[in-house]
Amino acid sequence: MKILIIEDDEHILSLLQRGFKEYQYTVEVARDGADGEYMATYNTYDVIVLDWMLPSKNGLKVLRELRAKKIKTPIIMLTAKSDVDDMICGLENGADDYLPKPFSFKELRARVKALYRRSVSDGRNTLAIKNIIIDLDSKIVKKGVIELTLSFKEYELLLFLVKNKNALVSNNMIQEQLWSEEEYINSNVIQVTIYQLRKKIGKEFIKSFRGLGYKVEC
Numbered sequence: 001m002k003i004l005i006i007e008d009d010e011h012i013l014s015l016l017q018r019g020f021k022e023y024q025y026t027v028e029v030a031r032d033g034a035d036g037e038y039m040a041t042y043n044t045y046d047v048i049v050l051d052w053m054l055p056s057k058n059g060l061k062v063l064r065e066l067r068a069k070k071i072k073t074p075i076i077m078l079t080a081k082s083d084v085d086d087m088i089c090g091l092e093n094g095a096d097d098y099l100p101k102p103f104s105f106k107e108l109r110a111r112v113k114a115l116y117r118r119s120v121s122d123g124r125n126t127l128a129i130k131n132i133i134i135d136l137d138s139k140i141v142k143k144g145v146i147e148l149t150l151s152f153k154e155y156e157l158l159l160f161l162v163k164n165k166n167a168l169v170s171n172n173m174i175q176e177q178l179w180s181e182e183e184y185i186n187s188n189v190i191q192v193t194i195y196q197l198r199k200k201i202g203k204e205f206i207k208s209f210r211g212l213g214y215k216v217e218c
Helices: 010-022 033-042 059-068 084-092 105-121 152-163 171-178 189-201
Strands: 002-006 026-030 047-051 075-079 097-100 126-129 132-135 140-143 146-148 207-209 213-215
Touching (some): 002 010, 002 033, 002 171, 010 026, 010 105, 026 033, 047 059, 047 105, 059 075, 075 084, 075 105, 126 152, 132 152, 140 189, 152 189, 171 189
Parallel strands (some): 002 026, 047 075, 075 097
Antiparallel strands (some): 132 140, 140 146, 207 213
16 A cells, blocks of 8 residues: 655654554655645555645645545545544545544554545455455455465555556556655566566466556456
8 A cells, every 4th residue: 555644743754654664555755735735646645644734735725735636545634633623624625534633553554444445445345356356454365265375565566456457557657656765676576576466366367568567457
């Protein structure tokens, strides 16, 4: 899962980065509203964690701008504002969830997982395409009744391709989704990951288009 955290408090930001990375999430950060809005507009994320009180542009303005641009990425707002009217304001302007400070990381992660699951599966806990079944809670993948052993990147790549089924996915899109800007990947790591994934789920499941990318068709 790739998330964007828009937060200016360095202590909270450090905790969230460390916490999500421990669970192997790909994390990118913005420390003010303007940068966060730009990143959310021109990059693809699974979930955005958005603070309300931000320099240059507050979280509510960022939220409104993103929804006006038809950015549908699930957004959970973090705020010290615990008033019910503020919560309603955030939700009515397009937030998918709202978590008042202080909060536990465990609760935030659970809410982020729920938003992600809802966005890719319409609330279901499993995805099924052809003979592949993906359990989003346990991250177990089965081919028919056989449970497959996938690496983390193989699982994330499979999920990304299935999420974008019937659409052509380029190498750049895969790199942006599975690796953060801070991570270096060599030129053939995506091809190697595709190759390993195909060995486990079947070569026919992922179609290649030379020079363009890959596609999963249902």
